[in-house]
Amino acid sequence: MDLDFSDDQKQLRDQIRRFLTDRCPSTAVRAILEGPEPYDRALYQGLAEMGLLGAAIPEAYGGVGLGHLELCVLAEELGRADAPVPVSSSIYLAAEFLLAAGSEAQKQAWLPKLASGEAVGTFAFAERPGRVTEAAIRARVEGGRLSGQKIPVPDGDSADIAIVAARSGGEVGLFLVELDGTGVTREAVETIDPTRSHARITFDGAPAEPLGASRGWEVIERVLDRAAVLIAFEQVGGADRALEMARDYALDRMAFGRQLGSFQAIKHMLADMYVSATLARSNAYYGAWALSTGAAELPVAAATARVSATQAFQHCAKNNIQVHGGMGFTWAFDCHLYYRRSNLLALALGSLSTWEDLLIERMRRQNEPAAA
Amino acid sequence: MNFDDTPEEAAFRAKVRAWIDANSPKHLEPELRTAGFGFRGITTEDPMAASKAWQKKKYDAGYGVPHWPKEYGGGGFSPIERVIWSQEEGPFAALNNPFTIGFGMCGPTMMAWATEEQKRERLPKLASGEEIWCQLFSEPAGGSDLAGLRTRAEKAKDGSGDWIVNGQKIWTSGAHHSDWGLLITRTDPDRPKHKGLTMFFLSMKTPGVEIRPIKQANGEAHFNEVYFTDVRIPDAQRLGAVNQGWEVSLTTLMNERLSIGSSMPTGFPELLGYCMQIEIDGRPAVDDPMVRSKLAGFAVKASGLKYTGMRSISALSKGQTPGPENSIGKLVGGSAMQELAMFALDLMGQGGVLRGADQTEADSRFQNMLLRTPAARIEGGSDEILRNIIGERVLGLPGDIRVDKNVPFKDIPTKGRG
Numbered sequence: 001m002d003l004d005f006s007d008d009q010k011q012l013r014d015q016i017r018r019f020l021t022d023r024c025p026s027t028a029v030r031a032i033l034e035g036p037e038p039y040d041r042a043l044y045q046g047l048a049e050m051g052l053l054g055a056a057i058p059e060a061y062g063g064v065g066l067g068h069l070e071l072c073v074l075a076e077e078l079g080r081a082d083a084p085v086p087v088s089s090s091i092y093l094a095a096e097f098l099l100a101a102g103s104e105a106q107k108q109a110w111l112p113k114l115a116s117g118e119a120v121g122t123f124a125f126a127e128r129p130g131r132v133t134e135a136a137i138r139a140r141v142e143g144g145r146l147s148g149q150k151i152p153v154p155d156g157d158s159a160d161i162a163i164v165a166a167r168s169g170g171e172v173g174l175f176l177v178e179l180d181g182t183g184v185t186r187e188a189v190e191t192i193d194p195t196r197s198h199a200r201i202t203f204d205g206a207p208a209e210p211l212g213a214s215r216g217w218e219v220i221e222r223v224l225d226r227a228a229v230l231i232a233f234e235q236v237g238g239a240d241r242a243l244e245m246a247r248d249y250a251l252d253r254m255a256f257g258r259q260l261g262s263f264q265a266i267k268h269m270l271a272d273m274y275v276s277a278t279l280a281r282s283n284a285y286y287g288a289w290a291l292s293t294g295a296a297e298l299p300v301a302a303a304t305a306r307v308s309a310t311q312a313f314q315h316c317a318k319n320n321i322q323v324h325g326g327m328g329f330t331w332a333f334d335c336h337l338y339y340r341r342s343n344l345l346a347l348a349l350g351s352l353s354t355w356e357d358l359l360i361e362r363m364r365r366q367n368e369p370a371a372a
Numbered sequence: 373m374n375f376d377d378t379p380e381e382a383a384f385r386a387k388v389r390a391w392i393d394a395n396s397p398k399h400l401e402p403e404l405r406t407a408g409f410g411f412r413g414i415t416t417e418d419p420m421a422a423s424k425a426w427q428k429k430k431y432d433a434g435y436g437v438p439h440w441p442k443e444y445g446g447g448g449f450s451p452i453e454r455v456i457w458s459q460e461e462g463p464f465a466a467l468n469n470p471f472t473i474g475f476g477m478c479g480p481t482m483m484a485w486a487t488e489e490q491k492r493e494r495l496p497k498l499a500s501g502e503e504i505w506c507q508l509f510s511e512p513a514g515g516s517d518l519a520g521l522r523t524r525a526e527k528a529k530d531g532s533g534d535w536i537v538n539g540q541k542i543w544t545s546g547a548h549h550s551d552w553g554l555l556i557t558r559t560d561p562d563r564p565k566h567k568g569l570t571m572f573f574l575s576m577k578t579p580g581v582e583i584r585p586i587k588q589a590n591g592e593a594h595f596n597e598v599y600f601t602d603v604r605i606p607d608a609q610r611l612g613a614v615n616q617g618w619e620v621s622l623t624t625l626m627n628e629r630l631s632i633g634s635s636m637p638t639g640f641p642e643l644l645g646y647c648m649q650i651e652i653d654g655r656p657a658v659d660d661p662m663v664r665s666k667l668a669g670f671a672v673k674a675s676g677l678k679y680t681g682m683r684s685i686s687a688l689s690k691g692q693t694p695g696p697e698n699s700i701g702k703l704v705g706g707s708a709m710q711e712l713a714m715f716a717l718d719l720m721g722q723g724g725v726l727r728g729a730d731q732t733e734a735d736s737r738f739q740n741m742l743l744r745t746p747a748a749r750i751e752g753g754s755d756e757i758l759r760n761i762i763g764e765r766v767l768g769l770p771g772d773i774r775v776d777k778n779v780p781f782k783d784i785p786t787k788g789r790g
Binding site: 001002003004005069247250251258259261262264266267268270271272274275278279280281282283285286288289292293303304307308311353355356357359360361363364367368 | 376764
C-alpha cells in the first residue's frame, strides 16, 4: 500500500513551492485583489512554461501527459499560495470537459492553447442563487445559437472560451462558445474574493457548438467529480497555510507576559485546526487515488474529499483570524485573503450542503444491495 | 497512490489469512461482527475462556503477539506485517481485549527494563494468554497529572532489601482478571514530582493487594480500584533505578501511542445502515436533507481516520517512521461516537430511551455506545491532554506554565477550595 505521492511528485511539489514563494508572494495576490487585472498573467504564463497547465493533458494535445496526481500536487500549492490564476476554470474544468466529451477537432483546436496558457477556458453553469440542478438550467440553444444568462462565471471576464450548460431539445447539453464572438456580453462582477474574478455573461444568439455527442448532465457530474478532487487539494493547501500562519503568530506574539500559544484556549484551537486539516488531507489522498486510477469509487471519494476539505479550510481560515485577534481583521494582515478564498472555494462546483447530499446519496446507493 | 500489497506483503497476507480461516472460532463470528463500541461482551460462551482459547491457539502457531520478538513468544513480525495481521484477524481481534494492556504496554516495558531471566519467565506466559497483566498507574490524585501519584514504596526496615508499598490505584482496567501488574510508586517525596518515582512489577496475588471493581456510569465494571496495604515487593522486581520510574513509565506510554493499525471505530457504517431502515414520515431517514448533512459530517470523519491510518501504514510499508498524523485518532473517534450515538437516538424519537428487551435496534448498540462514550474521551489520554500533545509535540507550541516543577513533591499544594 502506498497512500502517498511518489518521490518524483514530492520533488515536483518542492519545485512548485519554490516557484510560487518567489513569484506569488502575498504582494502579488494583493495586486490582483486591489488592482484592475482579472488575474496574474505573468504567473499564469510561468506555470504554463513549467509544463504544469498541461500536466494531465496528453502530449497529442500539447500537454506533457504526466497525470492527475501531478495536477493534485499543483492544486495544493496553488491553494497554499492563494494564487490569483484561472487554473481551476481552464484546466480542472474546460480542459477536462474537452477531454471527456469534446470532438477530435475541438480537442485539437483548444487543448494545446489551454496547455500553453495562450487561451483560458471556463465552465458557465450557475444562472441564479440556489443549487444548480438539471431543471434549473434555463439557457437554451436553438439552431446553433445560445441565449440566456450565466452568473457568476469564474474567470468569465477574461476567458476565451466557455463550456456552457444549456438546454436543447428538452435536455441539458454542453456547448462550446467563443466568448469574444458575436452575441456575447460580459462584465466583471463584485465578489467576496476579488483575487479570483467572476463575471456575468449574457448570451444573445451566440454561436454555440455542441461539445461532442454525449449526454450533457452525465458529463457534467463526471467532470465536476474530477474537479472536486482538485479543488479539495487547493483547500487542503489553503488550510495548511492558514494553520501555519496561526501557529507562527501564536509563537511570536506575547500576551500577559507569555507566548500566546502557551494558553490552552489557543493551543487547543490550533490542535483542532490540525485535526481537521489532517482529516481533509487523508480524504483528499483517497480522492486523488480514485481520480488517478479511474476507480468506480470516484463519486464517493470525490464528495468525501470535497466535504472534508471545505470544512477544514473554512475552519482553519476563520480560526486563523481568531488567533490573530484584532490584527487578523485588518486589511494589512493576510488572514482575510485566506478567509475570502476559503469561502469562495466552499461554493465553487456546488456548495457544502450540495456535496453532503451527493455523498450520502452515493453511499446509500453503494449500500443498497447489502441492506436489502 | 495505490492500495496494493507488495508481492512479499501479499504472500504474507495469504499465509495468515489461510491460517486464520482454518483456526479461528467461526461460531463466534456473527456475535463479534455486530460488536459496536460499548459492546457488553459475547454471551454465547464464557468470554474469558473464549479469549484465552483463541490466544493459546495463536501462540502455539507462532502468532501470539505479532510484533514481539520470537524469543519471548512473539511472532517477530515487521510493523507492516503486524498491520496485515490485524486486518486479517478482523472481528476476532475483539477477543484480544483482556490482553491488550499486557501486549501493548506491560510487555514492552518489561522487555526494555527487566532482566533476561525475568523476561524469559514472564513474557511467554503473557504471550500465550496464560497470564494477564494490568497497569497500575492512575490514582485518585493523579490521572492526567500522572506524576502527581502518591502511592508510597519504602525500604523494609528488616534489611531484606524488599520494598513496602502503601496506597491506592484507580481506573485499573482488568485488574480483577490479572495475574501480574506494572506498578509505579513514589519513593522520594523530597524530590520534584517526576524525579522521586520508582517502577515495579508484582503478582496481583501478593498479600495486601485488594481489588475492588468500580461500578461505572454505564453500569458495567471493567475498571477497578486497587488498594495496597503493606505489600512487600522484592527489590529484584524493580524496573530501572530507584527514582527513575518516570523514565520507565515513558516506555509504556510511548508504546501506547504506537498502536498503529488498530483503527478507531466511529460507528458510522452502523448509523448509515440504520438511517436506511428507520423512517421519517413514511420515507427512509436517509432521504431527509438534515439527516444527510449530519451523516456526511460523520462520514468524512470516519473516512478521514481510515485514510489517515492508511497513510501511516504506507510509511511503515516503505520502512519509514509514520508522521504524527495518527495522533488524532482517539480525539476524533471518541467525540464522533458520542455525537453519533446521540443522533441515532434522536432519530428514534422517544423510543430512543429504550434499552434491552424493548429496544428493537440490534442489541441496543447505540444506547450502549451513548452510555460508554463519555469514557472514550477520558481513558488513555483525555481529549484535553491529546490536544496538548498535538499542540506541543506536533505544532511545536510552548508548554503550559508549570507551578509544580522543581518543587519538592511534598510541598506541592493538594487542596483546592478550603
